[in-house]
Amino acid sequence: MTDSPLERWDRHNGVVLAVASLLFLASYAVRVLGHDLPGPVRTSCLVLILASWAVFAVDYVIRWRLSGQRLPRFVRTHVLDTLVLLLPLLRPVRIVRTYETVQRHRDRPRLALHARVITYAGVSVALLGFAGSLALYQQERTAPDADIVTYGDSVWFICTTLSTVGYGDLAPVTPLGRLVTVGVMACGLALLGAVTGSFSSWLIQVFAREGERPPGNPPGASDHEERDD
Known part of the structure; x- marks a missing residue:
């Protein structure tokens, strides 16, 4: 090809x-x-x-x-x-594509699909959280009557927003700060949905394999028999 x-x-x-x-x-x-x-x-x-x-x-x-x-x-x-x-x-956030690019030189990825989704989502959350906290802090720290006046406040707010918890103890007051928050909310929901869906799919596959195994067959026995054949 x-x-x-x-x-x-x-x-x-x-x-x-x-x-x-x-x-x-x-x-x-x-x-x-x-x-x-x-x-x-x-x-x-x-x-x-x-x-x-x-x-x-x-x-x-x-x-x-x-x-x-x-x-x-x-x-x-x-x-x-x-x-x-x-x-x-x-x-x-696009840094996570580097792993996939390197793997194209190999016959197959080293990680299974579910592990890759969870890994990419985890790295994306970390990078997005860091970038979002910087952008929010830059906009909010000098605003009048701002709640988010230190970088620690910004990190805490972004963490609660990305996790979709939202304690409500802090809130942005500037238009750009609120725009950053909306973007972080959307990305947090998307990444959480990707991880949850991938984990659920993996569990369904595991339970399906358990259900298809003949009674009395220890786990992995069918795999060894197939390799022997």
């Missing part, structure tokens, strides 16, 4: 995009949390942020050209890529 140019590009640029994503997130974190850092350091971080975003933009343009589609159709069929380009803080 011959890969298309777009598939070959996706396979070979995964590590570069992952590094750029981590660099973007680290530089953004330093700018948000390093209030007392010297001006040149903060300027350097801004340059790294813009350079990382330029890498994302070049990747988007190349993917569009290799797809052979007109731009409006490409945007409609690649909504997530477009969203990530417009909201670069979501880009680190």
Whole structure:
């Protein structure tokens, strides 16, 4: 089977995009949390942020050209890529695709489907929570009558929001802060649903195999018999 140019590009640029994503997130974190850092350091971080975003933009343009589609159709069929380009803080979540890209060079993935879903969701939650807490803290810390005035408050609020618990002890007061919260809520529900669905599917498969095993057959016996045959 011959890969298309777009598939070959996706396979070979995964590590570069992952590094750029981590660099973007680290530089953004330093700018948000390093209030007392010297001006040149903060300027350097801004340059790294813009350079990382330029890498994302070049990747988007190349993917569009290799797809052979007109731009409006490409945007409609690649909504997530477009969203990530417009909201670069979501880009680190795409780091989880690096594992899948590496596995394409092998005959099969090392992890089963259910384990991969849970692993990807866990990494996505961690990265999304970190990026969301930074964005929320940046918007809320200087707002009048703000509840979220420290980075610890922001982390606590994002954790309760991602887990869909929502204690209600803290709340954003700025429009952008509330917009960040809505995005975190949506992503939290989607990731929680993916993990719950994958875990439920795995349990159903386990119980189904147990039900199909003949009475008196110890677990794994049928597997050994099949291998002997």
